[in-house]
Amino acid sequence: MVESDTLISVRDVELSFGPKIIQQNVSFDLKRGSIFAVMGGSGCGKSTLLKSMIGLLPPTTGKILVGGEDYWAQDEHRRTQINHRFGVLFQSGALWSSMTVGENVALPMEMFASQPPDVVRKLVELKLGLVGMEQAIDLFPSEISGGMRKRAGLARAIALDPDILFFDEPSAGLDPITSARLDDLILTLRDGLGATIVIVSHELPSLFAIADDGIFLDANTHQPIAQGSPRDLRDHSTIPEVMAFMNRSSTIPPTDETKADQHV
Amino acid sequence: MTQQTDPSPPIAPAAPAARPAWSLQTGQHGPCLSVRGAWTVPNGGVIPFTAADIPPPPPGATCLSMDTAGITEWDSSFISFLWEAKQAAANAGLAFAQDGLPAPAQRLLALLPPNPAPPARHNSHKQNLLEKTGDLTLGTLNETGVVAYLALDTTRGAMHALHGKSRMRTKDLITDLWNAGPNALLIVGVVNFLIGAILAFVGLVELRRFAAEIYVTNLVGIACAREISAIMTAIIMAGRTGGAYAARIATMLGNEEIDALQVFGIPISSYILLPAILSLSLMMPLLYLYGTLIGILGGFVVSMSMMDVSPMGYWISTVNGVELKEFVFGFIKAFFFGSFIALAACRVGLKAGRSAADVGIAATRAVVIGIVGIIAMDAVFAVMANALGI
Numbered sequence: 271m272v273e274s275d276t277l278i279s280v281r282d283v284e285l286s287f288g289p290k291i292i293q294q295n296v297s298f299d300l301k302r303g304s305i306f307a308v309m310g311g312s313g314c315g316k317s318t319l320l321k322s323m324i325g326l327l328p329p330t331t332g333k334i335l336v337g338g339e340d341y342w343a344q345d346e347h348r349r350t351q352i353n354h355r356f357g358v359l360f361q362s363g364a365l366w367s368s369m370t371v372g373e374n375v376a377l378p379m380e381m382f383a384s385q386p387p388d389v390v391r392k393l394v395e396l397k398l399g400l401v402g403m404e405q406a407i408d409l410f411p412s413e414i415s416g417g418m419r420k421r422a423g424l425a426r427a428i429a430l431d432p433d434i435l436f437f438d439e440p441s442a443g444l445d446p447i448t449s450a451r452l453d454d455l456i457l458t459l460r461d462g463l464g465a466t467i468v469i470v471s472h473e474l475p476s477l478f479a480i481a482d483d484g485i486f487l488d489a490n491t492h493q494p495i496a497q498g499s500p501r502d503l504r505d506h507s508t509i510p511e512v513m514a515f516m517n518r519s520s521t522i523p524p525t526d527e528t529k530a531d532q533h534v
Numbered sequence: 535m536t537q538q539t540d541p542s543p544p545i546a547p548a549a550p551a552a553r554p555a556w557s558l559q560t561g562q563h564g565p566c567l568s569v570r571g572a573w574t575v576p577n578g579g580v581i582p583f584t585a586a587d588i589p590p591p592p593p594g595a596t597c598l599s600m601d602t603a604g605i606t607e608w609d610s611s612f613i614s615f616l617w618e619a620k621q622a623a624a625n626a627g628l629a630f631a632q633d634g635l636p637a638p639a640q641r642l643l644a645l646l647p648p649n650p651a652p653p654a655r656h657n658s659h660k661q662n663l664l665e666k667t668g669d670l671t672l673g674t675l676n677e678t679g680v681v682a683y684l685a686l687d688t689t690r691g692a693m694h695a696l697h698g699k700s701r702m703r704t705k706d707l708i709t710d711l712w713n714a715g716p717n718a719l720l721i722v723g724v725v726n727f728l729i730g731a732i733l734a735f736v737g738l739v740e741l742r743r744f745a746a747e748i749y750v751t752n753l754v755g756i757a758c759a760r761e762i763s764a765i766m767t768a769i770i771m772a773g774r775t776g777g778a779y780a781a782r783i784a785t786m787l788g789n790e791e792i793d794a795l796q797v798f799g800i801p802i803s804s805y806i807l808l809p810a811i812l813s814l815s816l817m818m819p820l821l822y823l824y825g826t827l828i829g830i831l832g833g834f835v836v837s838m839s840m841m842d843v844s845p846m847g848y849w850i851s852t853v854n855g856v857e858l859k860e861f862v863f864g865f866i867k868a869f870f871f872g873s874f875i876a877l878a879a880c881r882v883g884l885k886a887g888r889s890a891a892d893v894g895i896a897a898t899r900a901v902v903i904g905i906v907g908i909i910a911m912d913a914v915f916a917v918m919a920n921a922l923g924i
Binding site (some may be wrong): 368 | 617
């Protein structure tokens with residue numbers, strides 16, 4: 271059987287908090303092995319879309335198909351099984367502070383991989399080695415820097431050899447060199463693990479460097495207004511909001527939120 | 535010609551989902567590691583490989599080469615095996631030729647260090663008894679000084695507040711007053727009512743044996759006014775409000791909110807500590823009075839159902855039995871209990887670490903210090919009252 275080229279398919283998704291619509295008419299396909307960027311200004315709903323894709327927030331309407339299965343139509347047990355295909359790097363790393371870095375990476379393996387402790391330890395060393403963090407295995411998150419926490423979070427994200435990796439603002443708070451190294455690492459892991467990657471970010475250098483497809487969410491209209499690789503959007507888009515964003519122009523049309531803020 | 539040496543584990547036929555296996559053969563430039571099978575974690579792919587697995591290389595051998603033609607599937611466990619093989623080759627004085635590896639595996643292997651550095655250790659230095667004693671003494675003196683300074687600074691802030699010069703936000707004070715006062719009425723009332731009822735019940739059962747049931751009014755009244763209500767209310771507030779203060783301040787510390795205040799030059803004592811300490815110090819005596827009255831009410835309800843006395847008779851007996859000084863004594867104690875709980879909780883919060891676990895530790899520590907401190911202070915008050923003849 272030939273596997274479909276599309277790994278995740280988002281179909282007419284609407285996201286809202288109560289009566290407030292965050293995004294609507296969101297549709298895109300995520301190709302196997304691609305790095306897909308979810309772009310847009312602050313407050314446009316990038317992280318909210320990510321949350322609905324990783325099972326933290328159900329969409330109001332629409333479907334998210336993972337490997338052809340309607341994710342949100344499945345029962346909780348099945349959703350948990352699908353989630354084992356996901357690895358997520360949260361914005362702050364989200365390491366569990368009461369555990370060492372090694373224990374953070376080991377926990378998903380101990381919970382789901384049913385392997386003896388020596389095997390888990392070996393795999394933990396490997397995952398930390400892949401992100402250059404093998405020395406920090408016995409340190410607590412409070413004892414390492416922000417960039418190291420990100421890398422440790424990445425090691426935890428790949429703990430179960432997921433085939434889909436989600437990154438929420440991976441470069442946020444990192445210096446340009448650390449950020450570029452993280453980009454290289456993401457590319458290498460994509461090639462090495464054969465993973466498909468969804469990256470939520472507004473860090474343009476990162477997006478231009480690694481993403482090969484993407485969607486641009488608009489906070490004004492609450493829907494996507496452009497689709498394509500960040501480089502293509504930068505070079506060819508004629509949509510003012512996208513042009514302003516991609517060229518770091520200050521003439522971005524004000525959103526409803528910023529308009530409201532100005533009246534306060 | 536190739537020669538097979540020590541196949542361990544034995545080679546399985548290359549087939550889908552076959553167990554992972556390796557063998558070492560003699561190649562043109564040195565040993566050749568031949569791997570086959572489905573090399574995945576669930577399939578038992580985490581297989582150790584050490585330098586001892588490589589036999590002494592013949593003269594002229596330069597590298598350990600790889601033959602992965604028999605691999606049907608692989609994941610992290612294969613990379614783990616390759617990493618160990620690479621280290622083993624280095625230890626045997628051989629280069630690791632990774633040309634025969636799949637390209638993704640080569641990329642991942644390139645990320646891994648040739649020799650993993652030993653894990654970093656915590657800065658733990660075992661102290662001897664003398665060092666421990668010295669540390670403890672210095673720590674206690676330092677902590678006493680810090681708490682005293684905080685108390686002084688807060689008192690100074692309160693003085694400024696009286697003159698309308700404090701940087702404390704009135705809104706914060708009102709919120710804290712509300713949380714420490716009216717919000718606590720229910721739990722303080724329920725606990726004191728039950729304590730008063732229990733005292734009356736136990737007292738009546740015992741006093742009945744001596745036909746002295748009427749003295750239960752004195753027992754409940756004096757016990758509540760002098761000791762029980764002040765202590766119980768303080769314990770409730772240490773658990774409820776002291777813990778909350780410590781958790782709140784520790785969370786602010788973790789979120790760098792305290793750092794932001796310091797950078798702006800906003801005194802923490804005025805902005806964070808003063809509303810908390812002031813509100814609990816002011817509310818505790820009032821809660822004590824309320825708790826005492828509710829405790830006496832609890833005793834009254836039980837007494838009415840168990841002894842033959844009119845309601846008015848019970849109240850008159852209580853008023854005659856409990857002197858005003860008992861209330862004044864309890865009132866003063868409650869003020870100090872409240873100040874201590876708030877001060878200790880704030881200090882514990884400020885001293886907390888910056889992780890989520892530290893917030894929990896700070897809250898627990900604030901409650902424990904609060905309760906132990908209250909009991910210790912009550913003992914001091916008892917000695918002082920005895921000396922002063924109160």
